[in-house]
Amino acid sequence: MSRVYRLFRSAPAYPLLLPGMVWLAIFFFVPMYYLLDMSLRTGNLLDGFNQVYRFANYGDAIRQNKEQFIRSIIYAGSATALAFCISYPLAYVIAFRGGRYKNFLLMLVIAPFFTNYLIRTLAWETILADHGIVTSTFRSLGILTATDKLGFTSGQRLLATPLAVVTGITYNYLPFMTLPLYVSLEKIDKRLLEAALDLYANRPRAFMRVTLPLSLPGIFAGTLLTFIPAIGDYINAYLLGSTQTTMIGNVIQSKFLTFNDYPSAAALSFTLMAGIMVFVIIYARILGTEDLA
């Protein structure tokens, strides 16, 4: 009874959902339907793609691109972890020590967005170039020898290596990690920290018991906002990587645009989407952020 009542009480709000719903329907569900439809077809661009409900498209797509899938997970995972390690102290400093420069510092975090995504990545190509300062410094310090051994780089160079790709991805998605972390750190009631210190917690303990748990929603949002676009990213692997660093996004891109193999590209896209969805659900369960899900 009360459920029905609640449903009707919130009825005036439903028309407000209409614009969003219409947008989603036209620009998400309809393309999604066509993608799903395409993923089960066979054929080629000239003779057309015939609907034969070939579910083996999925098996083939996964089997042939297992390596790229695994690589994407590793790269996106490392980039997310790196972005977190860089962003958390950064967001912490801005939120707790920013003072009156808070807004200015936040603007600096968003500053990379003032430039085009492609241009930013191309700038990294310049920075990491073989005859650039960074590469020659790293080489003479012997860092490249160490990273070569670890498999992060190869042939005493930075460009066209996994390290370059992960650096690029980390860079491009860093603000997506920093901003949610900042928001969750900024709204922490400082009196809770004072209370913890008054109760004889030392600073590391106060951080572990107060600051970190209260910033969990930011960690959850930040890691998802970084990991999800990062795993499908192909610009960084395309510009900063080599044929040895292709990610699943590169495969989908070349299947769609170069080989015109729409069905297997669609199947790959759907597999990636399903994988991400499963990951997000598990992740949400583990982190248990009720006020976000």
Add this chain to the structure above:
Amino acid sequence: MAAGTEVTPATGAQQDTAQPRKAPSRFWAKVRYQLLNVFAGLAFLYLLVPIAVVILFSFNDPPGRFNFTWHKFSTAAWQHPFATPGI
């Protein structure tokens, strides 16, 4: 730091038994405090260096087709920004 100041004994008398544990030296506390700021500074550097590179290389006169190595200062790219028609 409020908790730390409260327990400092006011008198200079020897109170070995009730003495609270000695706080770590001021110097290292300061270093630890600044370490985080330095790290944040490096993070900002990471964020802004590519932007600086873009600006710097816009004044480059690239020797070939690629604008990857510094050749010499030029404002050629800035003089006719709309000369190249849209592709």
